[in-house]
Amino acid sequence: MRVVLQKVLQASVTVGDKVVGQIGKGVCVLVGISKYDTQDDMEYMAKKILSLRVFDDAEDSMWKKSTQELGLEILCVSQFTLYGKTTKGSKPDFHDAMKSSTSKQFFDDFVERIGQLYDRSKIATGEFGAMMQVSLVNDGPVTLELDSRKFTYDKPDPALAAKTAAKAAAKEQRRNGFTQK
DSSP states (O other): OEEEEEEEEEEEEEETTEEEEEESSEEEEEEEOBTTOOHHHHHHHHHHHHHOEEEOOTTOOTTOEEHHHHTOEEEEEEOGGGGOBOSSSSSOBOTTBOOHHHHHHHHHHHHHHHHHHTTGGGEEEOOTTSOOEEEEEEEEEEEEEEETTHHHHHSOOHHHHHHHHHHHHHHHHHHTTOOOO
C-alpha cells in the first residue's frame, strides 16, 4: 500500500455538488492499493497512520504526538493513481494498482481496521470510484509518503529479478538480431 499523509487543519471531499466526507484538524490520507497488497500491508499501514507523530505536544515541541494520541480526525480517500508508473511514454500505467472489483472491499476493510484500532466516528471517506474534489488546508505543510513494502523493494524478490533479467536478455538478443525458438 502507498499512502500520502497530509497534516491538515481541515479537509473535505466533494462529489458533484455534495460534500461526502469532511474533517477538522487531523490527517488527510490518500490511499493507493497494489494488486500485491495483503492483510499484512493493511495492518502495517493502519497502525502506521495512527501512530505517526506529526503533531506538536502541549509545549509546541514538534513531532511529539500522533493523530490517535490527540484524538484527531482522519479523512481516507482512495487513489489508485498512486500506483501510476510514468517510465514509458507520456501515459501513466496503472497495472500495479489493484483492480476496482477487489480494491473497493480492500479499501472498506482498511477503513474499518483503522476504526477498530481507533474510533470509527473520527474517520471520514470519499466516494470510492467517483470523480472527487479534495479540498484541504495543509498544516505546516507536512506531507509524507508511506509505503508498506519499503523494505521489500530494498530486497528484490529473486523470482522477479530472474524474470526481469530474462526479459532484458531476450530484448538484447532481439536488438542484436538473434531470436530463440
